[in-house]
Amino acid sequence: MFRCRLNFRVLGVASLLVALSFSVAVRADDAPVATVAPAAVEPLSVQIDRLIAAKLPDYDKAAAPVTSDLEFFRRVSLDLTGSIPTAKQAREFLADPAPDKRAKLIDQMLASPEFARQLARVLDVMLMQRRPQQNVPIADWKAFLYQACLENRPWDQLVAEILSADGIDPETRAASRFYLDRGGEVNLITADIGRIFMGVNLECAQCHNHPHVEEWKQSHYYGISAFLVRSSLFNDKGKQVFQELAVGEVKFESVFDSRDKISKGPQTTLPRVFDGMLEFDPKFDFGEEYARAPAKDVRPIPNFSRRAQLADAIIAPTNKQFRRNIANRLWATVMGRGLVHPLESDHSENLASHPELLDSLAENIAARKYDMRAFLKDLLLTKTYQRSSLRTPEQQATPAPADATFAVAIMRPMSAEQLAWSLMQATGISEIYRVGQGANFTEAKLYAQLAGVEQTYVNLFGGEPGKPGKDFEATVEQTLYLSNNEAVLKWLPPAGKNLCQRLLDLPPTDFQAMTEDLYLSCLTRLPTTEEVQELAAYMADRAETRSVAYQELIWALVTSAEFRFNH
Amino acid sequence: MYCSYACNSNEHAISRRSFLKGVTAGAAGAAGFGGMVGSAGAQALATTQKHVVVFYLAGGVSQLETWDPKPGVETGGPFDKIQTSVPGIEISELLPLTAQQMHHLALIRSVNHKEGDHGKGDYIMQTGMRQAPGFEYPYLGSAMAKQLSPPDSPLPGYIHVAGGGSKAEAAFLGAKYAPLSLNDGNPPANLSRYATLTEQSDAKRREFRNKLSQRFIAGRRQAETEVYNQSYDQAMKLMSKKEIFDFNRMTDLDLERYGKHDFGRHCLMARNLIESGVTFVKVSHSNYDSHSENFNFHIEQLGEFDKPFSAFVADMAARSMLDNVLIIVMSEFGRTPNINARVGRDHWGTAWSICLGGAGIKKGVAVGKTNDKGTAVIDREVDGGHLFHTYYSAVGLDSTKSFFDEGRPVAKADPKTSAITEILA
Known part of the structure; x- marks a missing residue:
């Protein structure tokens, strides 16, 4: 048995240099290497702000001011814990005099189980796109992602686990949901591998070279497809698994060529990720192809698995799309828009808004071994992330800079999950559950108790199955709910001790305290003087119906646009 | 400019430049305004709003026992054909009341979509396209809801009376255009104010919600916040119209005319919904999948279908609504001419019929022919693409235009086919 790999593209000198400088940067960050002068190394967050500013003339004038502490707290809580904070937490953060309290908060949140849960949700939507359960229980899949995020498992390793799982070993079956809940459908899986792991939408290339993107060829689609073409679902005593044969090749011809009758007949290709290595099959003597030959009701085991080569080929350092994609997706998760936008259109006709920045982020996340937590931390430390979504009155007199400038924070609708947990947080429901658990409180128990509520919101507010990037649509059905x-x-x-009860516990005429608790609980901000007066007026003739009036106000606040968006 | 791509690719032969423009336009659409922002086109339609009603005979109705009878031949079965209100057009004797409405209707007797699988046939008939991995086309109901609904309508654009239907039908058009299902005749969920909440209390909290939201979006206005706030206005308007979903509002006289069984009540509901301004209504009638005892099956099923369907057509005509309401009677496919050993007919997509009427459709015509035994189309063969072009033309829409799915153009109807002009008024 022999195998041979041909490397068709050598890393360019420039990108090699970038890669080197970043591995130095990370080592300097981690401190033990003292041979590099730290002053020469620009921290990633500083570099991000520099490159963002450099792209827009008059950036300083156009950029929205940095957020207030509470605006920041709300945003970072939603992004890192999946919920708005409680009023108590908001008060504590506000009162903290430490100048580095934002960085400390980020560290603290990144280390929490709530962060693992939230990142798992983000990855779930990214990887499964709200697809319904087919063969692998969604709960098992989510538990697998949660565990991976708790351990801060590197992205490349996680992807390798997912692309290597065939559902046979119970230990790794949850990870096989990526394949098995796409019904083992090779075309769908091929297209989704392109989109989700490499930021390229190769759907067109299934039938012909991409009509608008020079570098996306039909052979690229089938190069990926060739890893999977021998795989299909197999019913293993009532359990669907992914089986593989020892034979089978992809065949393709351009539908344009067939139409114009200039086709030279179907072509084939060996497995290959873009212009990376061609994966040659080892040669076997006739009859030696299988460890277990196919037969009726017998799952075949080939002596060589093409699919087993896929994970390595995808995460290989030669596949720059892999690192560009995850850098861009994590950026978009917290910034509201990809540097490449849409996220699956990373190609020569749709350049990144900040090409140098994306290159740099891609090399950075690879150099720090796909540590998503550390990477996100640097994004959140930037001024770019911490800008307000509200421009100053002077700025509002001029047209708003485009979203792609990242000069003003982009408002994002809450995800279905963020909405569910924030509603329970604001009304004080999750606090009741937390208190109920007493000293033995854990995030995992709380999640288990309230996962049903989360699912209700996902069903009603979540995006369409298989439709990435459309996770928000305000429908009458939702509003009626x-x-x-x-x-x-x-x-x-x-x-x-829910919100309404807390308001009832306050002196009935202490409108300042009442409005503060209401606004901090629901909107994570202090009310304006005008808003305190407004509330006093609202309560004017409600002495007999205080409780009802508070419920009206709480409902109004949590259904307001200010609540619905992460701003 | 269209190319007939064999794979039905949703990337069209447009220039790169216009492709990129498409990306921008699509992105703005995706931002959430959907059909809510009144384009000039949509406003022009509002005055003569078109509607579509689909009667979906699930499982596959037999063309030989309905629109294309062949009495006296070995494939023809036991039933005779009868005269209709249109000289020269004869249909099965199982549809005596519908026959009296034929002067409002038209037949296509030459459908061949070559598909004998329920799911795949259904997909072709409801999207006009063949299923292809990686491609999702919107269903007719969602497509019509998006294109025909007045911009400020509080009503859902696509209602499926008998229940069923999925959010996925809207595909990339978005959840706003997904079917609203009236399961078992129940009105949509959460349409009534919660019992313990008074009207006054509800009004107060909504007013406060609105004030807060307006204050927030001043200076931050964007499509998504607008749509979010509008959804509250829409919900209020829909709540105020909830009586249109009330089955109890039906009069005894109407129930007598339509029949008191579920399908009769569903057809009556369809009439009420169309009269109230709903754009697209689908009524399903189950089940025609008669692999055995085809003839007894069809006596029973069509006996239930004939009365309410003919009453619906008559009511549309009597209310002068036929010019604005396109009526379609379809299945996922027809049934085999061959009668099997269990006196059944099997799945058959090769030579079968559908019935149309109303908006944009010629009255009292039959287009296309099958051979004597009904085993093949011999004149004017059409498939799902032709039908979709025809539906679009009938309600005054341009079927050669594209939707945009995140910037990628998606043909509204298969560019390799065109409308059946002989049946268009």
């Missing part, structure tokens, strides 16, 4: 459904309205009346 928030307006009239018992499940929402039962969170409002006084119970335990």
